[in-house]
Amino acid sequence: MSKWRMITTLTVCLLGSPMLWAKSSLYSNATVLDVDTGQQHGKQYILVEDQHIVYIGSGKPEQNQDTQVIDLEHRFVMPGLIDSHAHMSLGAVSATVRDKQVHLSAYNGADIAAVNANSMLRWGITTIRNPGGDSQANVNYKQSQVQGQVKGPKAFVAGHLLNDLAFAGLVTVVDDELSIANSIEQQSKLGVDYVKLYTGLTEQQLKSAVRHADSYDLQVIAHLEKVNWQTGAQLGIDHIVHAMPLSAELLPEPHKQSFDKSARPGSFRFFEWYELVDLKSAEVAQMINSLREHNVSVDPTLIVFYNAFFGDQDAVTKHPALSEVHPSLLTNWQTFFTFNLGWTDADFKRAQAVWPKVLEFVKMLDQAGVTLTIGTDVGNPWTIPGISLHQEMALMVEAGISEQKVLQMATRNGAYVIDKDAKFGLLKTGYIADFIVLDKNPLLDIKHTQSIHRVVQNGTTVHLQQ
Structure with missing residues (x-):
């Protein structure tokens, strides 16, 4: 995103909301967590004015007579959480048959977004990236949040996915x-x-789309399967989503030639690819190195695949x-739409058998220095707005990544x-005052991110646990 676009968006976020601003708030006796280093700083003061952190340190700052003082003794403060993969407005998926062909469509609505937004904010998520869906619905949520019409995370959004197959609403x-x-x-x-x-775009179409996106100063997010992630990185894609790099090019012989022809369509590929891949192969190493060299971020969304x-x-x-x-969304999952539609008991056993391999792959990305973020794929089956981000963080720790690094992924990296x-994602002077107050220390146990006492967004307390 261009600096001008970013400044414009954040200025509107800060100035356009009719929410009442606290004139000045001083948080005292806080234990501040540094997500970059894992250090803890006790007995800290955080002074918030005009929706920004204007002071943070151990010495008590000067304050106005009307400054509200909030004692946070025995509590921990960290930056607000960022869900880098949240389809805020995505609702039920349906299918109809016309001319002997199945036509899929997805409902997108402000009612869905409002429920998601409220829950996510209560769970400490102050910002989201929406990586695609109905363009108008996504922009509508972004603008409604800015204008204070909906209470929820501030949003940065993509529009309709560009693909070769129709899916109404997505x-x-x-x-x-020309169409690109x-x-x-x-x-x-x-x-x-x-x-x-x-996933359906060819290498040439991806190249064309990146070029046109660049002309509008728009970053590119991609969900790639048949096209190797290494190729995507070389083409200039900025961000890749899902820990499913299902390209046959990454498989050992003879599967390179046979996988796309023999693999069952749809979500069966998720586990069938992992059954075949050698994560220690030169092809996988080259792909991971290419991501790091081209500064391509990856949003694993482990929780949505765990749920499948x-x-x-x-x-x-x-x-x-x-x-x-x-x-309505829950009913849709219970009665029709899931990512494991058609799986047998044997398929579930095969998928669960390779799950440690999925976690191993994500750990390899981290160890190689690839930028990882924490995203949930909210809107898709069995992802729960808010708590699923905490589940995602727990899965990242289960993969062998430290609590400190996971907290960094959920804040600064996002x-x-x-x-x-x-100017958000860290607790620093001059940054937007988005932070959460916890009763327990998440550096000791990542599950302690769920011990939310208070959520502060743009300097205002938007949730207080009673």
Whole structure:
């Protein structure tokens, strides 16, 4: 995102909301967590004015007579969480048959977004990146949040996915240079922050889309499968989503030639590819190195795949927090749309057997220095707005990544992939006052991110646990 676009968006976020601002707030006796180093700084003061942190340190700062003083003794403060993969407005998926062909469509609505937004904010998520969906619905949420019409995370959004197959409410079908150029121009005029490219596009179409996105100063997010991530990085794609690099080019012989022909279509590829791949191969190493060299970020969204791989278990499909999902969306998952549609008991066993390999791959990305963020794929089956981000962080720790690094991914890294010069995602003087107050220390146990006492967004307390 360009610096001008970023400044414009944040200025409107800060100035356009009719929410009442606290004139000045002083948070005292806080233990401040440094997500970059893992250090803890006790007995700290945080002074917030005009929605920004104007002082943070151990000495008590000067304050106005009307400054509100809030004692945070025995509590921990860290930056607000950032969900880098949240389809805020995405609702139920349906299918109809016309002319002997199945036509898919997705509902997108402000009612879905409002439920998601409220829950996510209560769980400490102050900012989201929406990596694609209905262009108008996504921009509408972004603007409604800015104007204070909906209470929720501030948003940076992509529009309709560009792909070769139709999916009403999600996809704009493109098949040549002109259609790609027109689609990106229309989305830019509407006010998106990113362009999202999908799995059906060819290498040449990806190249064309990146070029046109660059002309509008829009970053490119891609979900790639058949096209190798290494190729995507070389083409100039900025961000890749999902820990599913399902290209046959990464498989050992003879699977390089046979996988695309022999693999079952759809989500069966998720586990069938992992059964075949050698994560220690030269091809995988080259792909990972290319991501690092081209500064391509990856948003693994482990939780949505965990929910698919383990979707035969009550812990997924009967999770008590599913009550926080919009009722129509939950009913859709219970009666029709899931990522494991058609899986047999044998398929679930195969998927669960390779799950450690998925975690190993994500750890390899981290160890290689690839920028990782924390995203959930909210809007898709069994992802719960808010708590799923905490589940995602726990899965990253399960993969062998430290609590400190996971907290960094959920804050600083999330801000960095939105804009390299972002003034949020850290607790620093001059930064936007987005932070959460916890009762327990998440550096000791990542599950302690769920011990939320207070959520502060733009300097205002938007949630206080009673």
